[in-house]
Amino acid sequence: MPPKFLKWLRVFIAAVVFAALTAAFVDFRGLVPWQIGHALAEIQFVPSLVALITGASLSLACIIIAVITLAAGRIYCSAICPLGIFQDVVIHLTKRPKSRPAPYTHPHTWLRQTFLWATVAAGVAGFGGFALSLLDPYSNFGRMASDIFRPLVTMVNNTIVSSVDKLGWHGLFRVEPHWASFGALHQPLILLGLLVVLVVLGGRLYCNTLCPVGTLLGWLSQRAAFRLQIDQGACRKCAACLRACKAQCIDLRAGAIDFSRCVACYNCMDVCDEHGINYRFAWAREKTIPAPASQTASDGVADPQRRAFLSKSILGIAGVTGFSRVLLAAERSPTGSFETPRNFSPVICPPGAVSVERFLDRCTACHLCISECPTGVLQPSFGEYGFIGIMKPRMDYRIAFCNYDCRHCGEVCPDGAIDLLDLAAKHLVKIGEAQFNRDKCVVVTNGTDCAACSEHCPTKAVSTIPYGENLRLPSVNNKLCIGCGACEYACPVKPDKAIKVIGLRQHGWAKKNIEPKATLPKSNGDFPF
Amino acid sequence: MKTRRDFLKAGLALGASLPVFANLEKLFAADVPATNSAAPAAPAGAKSVLVAVRDGGRAAMLDKAMSALGGMETFVKKGQTVLVKPNIGWDTPPERGADTHPELVKRVVEMCFAAGAKSVSMFDNPCDQWQRCYSHSGMEKVAQDTGATLVNGKDETLYREVEIPGGRKLHTAEVHSLVLDSDVFINVPVLKHHSGSVMTGCMKNLMGIIWDRGFYHRTDLHQCIADILTFKKPTLNILDAYAPMVRNGPRGVSVDDLVTMRTLLVSTDIVAIDAAGAKLLDHQPSDVRHIAIAAEMGLGTMDLEQVDIRRFKLA
Numbered sequence: 024m025p026p027k028f029l030k031w032l033r034v035f036i037a038a039v040v041f042a043a044l045t046a047a048f049v050d051f052r053g054l055v056p057w058q059i060g061h062a063l064a065e066i067q068f069v070p071s072l073v074a075l076i077t078g079a080s081l082s083l084a085c086i087i088i089a090v091i092t093l094a095a096g097r098i099y100c101s102a103i104c105p106l107g108i109f110q111d112v113v114i115h116l117t118k119r120p121k122s123r124p125a126p127y128t129h130p131h132t133w134l135r136q137t138f139l140w141a142t143v144a145a146g147v148a149g150f151g152g153f154a155l156s157l158l159d160p161y162s163n164f165g166r167m168a169s170d171i172f173r174p175l176v177t178m179v180n181n182t183i184v185s186s187v188d189k190l191g192w193h194g195l196f197r198v199e200p201h202w203a204s205f206g207a208l209h210q211p212l213i214l215l216g217l218l219v220v221l222v223v224l225g226g227r228l229y230c231n232t233l234c235p236v237g238t239l240l241g242w243l244s245q246r247a248a249f250r251l252q253i254d255q256g257a258c259r260k261c262a263a264c265l266r267a268c269k270a271q272c273i274d275l276r277a278g279a280i281d282f283s284r285c286v287a288c289y290n291c292m293d294v295c296d297e298h299g300i301n302y303r304f305a306w307a308r309e310k311t312i313p314a315p316a317s318q319t320a321s322d323g324v325a326d327p328q329r330r331a332f333l334s335k336s337i338l339g340i341a342g343v344t345g346f347s348r349v350l351l352a353a354e355r356s357p358t359g360s361f362e363t364p365r366n367f368s369p370v371i372c373p374p375g376a377v378s379v380e381r382f383l384d385r386c387t388a389c390h391l392c393i394s395e396c397p398t399g400v401l402q403p404s405f406g407e408y409g410f411i412g413i414m415k416p417r418m419d420y421r422i423a424f425c426n427y428d429c430r431h432c433g434e435v436c437p438d439g440a441i442d443l444l445d446l447a448a449k450h451l452v453k454i455g456e457a458q459f460n461r462d463k464c465v466v467v468t469n470g471t472d473c474a475a476c477s478e479h480c481p482t483k484a485v486s487t488i489p490y491g492e493n494l495r496l497p498s499v500n501n502k503l504c505i506g507c508g509a510c511e512y513a514c515p516v517k518p519d520k521a522i523k524v525i526g527l528r529q530h531g532w533a534k535k536n537i538e539p540k541a542t543l544p545k546s547n548g549d550f551p552f
Numbered sequence: 553m554k555t556r557r558d559f560l561k562a563g564l565a566l567g568a569s570l571p572v573f574a575n576l577e578k579l580f581a582a583d584v585p586a587t588n589s590a591a592p593a594a595p596a597g598a599k600s601v602l603v604a605v606r607d608g609g610r611a612a613m614l615d616k617a618m619s620a621l622g623g624m625e626t627f628v629k630k631g632q633t634v635l636v637k638p639n640i641g642w643d644t645p646p647e648r649g650a651d652t653h654p655e656l657v658k659r660v661v662e663m664c665f666a667a668g669a670k671s672v673s674m675f676d677n678p679c680d681q682w683q684r685c686y687s688h689s690g691m692e693k694v695a696q697d698t699g700a701t702l703v704n705g706k707d708e709t710l711y712r713e714v715e716i717p718g719g720r721k722l723h724t725a726e727v728h729s730l731v732l733d734s735d736v737f738i739n740v741p742v743l744k745h746h747s748g749s750v751m752t753g754c755m756k757n758l759m760g761i762i763w764d765r766g767f768y769h770r771t772d773l774h775q776c777i778a779d780i781l782t783f784k785k786p787t788l789n790i791l792d793a794y795a796p797m798v799r800n801g802p803r804g805v806s807v808d809d810l811v812t813m814r815t816l817l818v819s820t821d822i823v824a825i826d827a828a829g830a831k832l833l834d835h836q837p838s839d840v841r842h843i844a845i846a847a848e849m850g851l852g853t854m855d856l857e858q859v860d861i862r863r864f865k866l867a
Binding site for chain 1: 604606643679680681683684688704706707709746747748749750765766767769770771772773774775798799800802803805806808809810811812813815827828831832834839841856861863
């Protein structure tokens with residue numbers, strides 16, 4: 024295969040994936056069809072692994088990625104992973120021609136292993152969702168794109184809107200930029216800073232030290248059937264490949280490539296005038312040709328033993344990550360009893376999450392649902408779920424309320440944390456309950472009509488009853504309440520609302536509001552005036 | 553089921569149909585005092601005229617009512633800019649009756665253009681997410697079909713703060729620039745039950761022209777609804793009572809909340825038309841506090857005995 028073709032194919036796929044996924048995340052007007060974001064999120068390694076392990080869907084992307092990696096290296100890391108591609112963009116932007124030394128560096132093996140096994144251990148301990156939400160590269164990119172880039176793009180849009188207004192042409196409209204709370208913004212901001220520093224220090228250093236997906240795939244890649252190898256006969260040791268390498272994994276002295284760290288960007292193939300770097304079938308050759316010096320120690324040969332170890336490892340990781348789910352499986356049904364006071368939750372998770380526990384277990388906090396939410400009611404949490412729920416989406420009724428007929432969060436969610444309910448179920452799924460405090464209500468304190476809560480209620484769980492002299496006081500029927508937050512959002516009382524929604528740990532079902540067909544007040548067929 | 557794709561189309565349509573803003577600044581510079589000057593059907597001192605039509609289609613009843621008032625040309629002059637303000641407050645389909653029916657709105661817009669309107673704009677400051685409201689209520693399609701302009705009602709920079717000269721509780725308000733800058737203001741609400749204000753008709757629909765709806769609710773809903781009229785009254789009010797929502801208003805729970813009444817009211821007197829609307833919903837106008845307050849403040853006629861009612865039955 025022509026070496027240049029491989030690099031440009033990689034660049035093309037990466038550009039398409041990155042552009043489309045970024046568009047889905049920064050889409051502040053709802054212009055990008057949700058299927059695009061969903062499809063590109065679903066083929067990411069961690070969301071797919073989570074969905075598969077938790078049984079949310081038969082998501083095979085993670086297995087396909089593992090197989091591809093075992094065949095030809097970490098193609099995922101350069102072509103599909105948005106955080107990897109983002110680093111390539113930063114590398115491209117910060118590149119100072121020929122001044123970057125980029126020598127071969129030794130792998131930070133203990134650091135890599137630590138992060139991988141810490142993630143696995145967290146899974147065993149039931150904190151898999153927490154660990155993955157911090158370390159999954161796709162979700163980390165999603166948070167940067169959704170929490171930082173999206174409001175920035177919205178502000179650029181608004182600047183453009185106001186300047187074209189002056190020119191007398193109006194093809195756009197203003198959108199309120201939804202910045203996450205200051206606390207929740209910390210994490211993506213720190214990550215963005217860290218990434219830029221690591222990129223400047225050593226290219227794909229993040230992928231080869233901190234990223235558990237990079238380490239896991241690196242382990243497979245090291246044992247790949249086809250690996251990039253240096254043709255010792257052709258190599259003139261010009262070191263062009265060294266300068267082009269983003270992973271600092273080419274050991275020119277030894278004439279070897281550390282394929283566990285190679286992210287399959289093919290830059291080295293592209294720059295080598297001698298065509299000295301090529302894919303070679305490694306499983307067959309290892310018996311006759313000595314393996315590269317740096318790899319022999321840890322490398323085995325492609326024998327049944329290795330495969331057994333490999334499959335055990337994958338199954339092991341799958342097993343431990345699923346462990347906490349098994350513990351919670353008993354209370355997965357949304358029909359569980361929710362009336363008990365113990366079921367109240369200080370934080371409200373979106374309809375389709377089934378329970379706070381299941382949600383925290385499955386969600387990797389990629390914030391695709393936050394980007395997709397048309398009202399902005401979904402906001403990243405900070406301390407609301409407790410430390411292990413940091414950054415995971417929650418319903419914030421100070422900002423907006425859940426649109427009755429919308430289920431976009433369930434449509435886009437790639438890891439099965441939010442089920443896609445059909446609309447009839449969405450209309451009844453109960454994520455919280457309204458609690459009315461009449462002592463704060465305008466009708467009582469001011470002696471004037473209001474009913475903003477009842478006005479907004481889509482199920483009429485909040486209706487009004489006669490009160491005082493020709494007034495109407497809100498009244499809550501919690502059998503009908505789904506906890507959408509419309510009443511709380513609409514309540515005009517400041518600073519503390521007179522009606523608030525208390526979340527449910529285990530979501531339940533509301534009763535359907537069925538009334539007989541209304542009849543005409545006066546039906547004599549004439550005007551009543 | 554509307555999808556993102558529809559929003560894309562809608563967004564483009566909105567974008568393509570917004571050049572009217574080019575003219576707003578110019579118009580504002582030569583603004584005329586906001587009065588009912590274009591409403592000759594109700595000269596000072598004479599009785600208010602209320603046209604009530606029954607038993608026809610929405611468009612047919614409007615045609616009949618407008619011809620009784622001398623046609624839309626009486627209100628819309630050649631070259632004028634027109635604001636049509638439907639109720640687009642809820643993300644519900646037309647058959648739910650929570651928003652003004654698009655069939656009626658479409659006919660109103662067509663009449664305005666036929667009368668020579670330079671532009672016709674529409675907006676609302678809705679309760680549900682605005683793009684979904686515009687799309688699912690059918691208003692987007694009306695705009696596409698007629699060439700009317702749908703303007704964002706959730707952009708605070710499009711609102712300007714004004715003094716409310718006769719307001720008792722509402723002294724200033726941020727009002728949408730379309731209300732301030734258009735030559736003609738046609739109010740096209742749907743008649744509904746309302747859990748807080750008893751009913752919503754023409755006066756209550758004007759809550760959608762101000763930015764801070766919460767202020768009304770927090771302060772004195774009925775008084776504020778009346779107060780805004782001391783700043784500006786619509787040139788013409790067209791009340792859709794074809795299938796009013798008689799309970800669970802203003803959003804409604806299902807189509808079962810509606811009754812078929814096949815009625816349309818048109819008047820330049822916003823108090824008289826709401827008084828008639830109250831009667832349609834089986835209320836005494838004086839029991840609806842904002843109607844009583846507005847009448848007491850001299851903003852219109854609540855006593856239907858004093859109104860010149862022209863009744864038509866189409867079947």
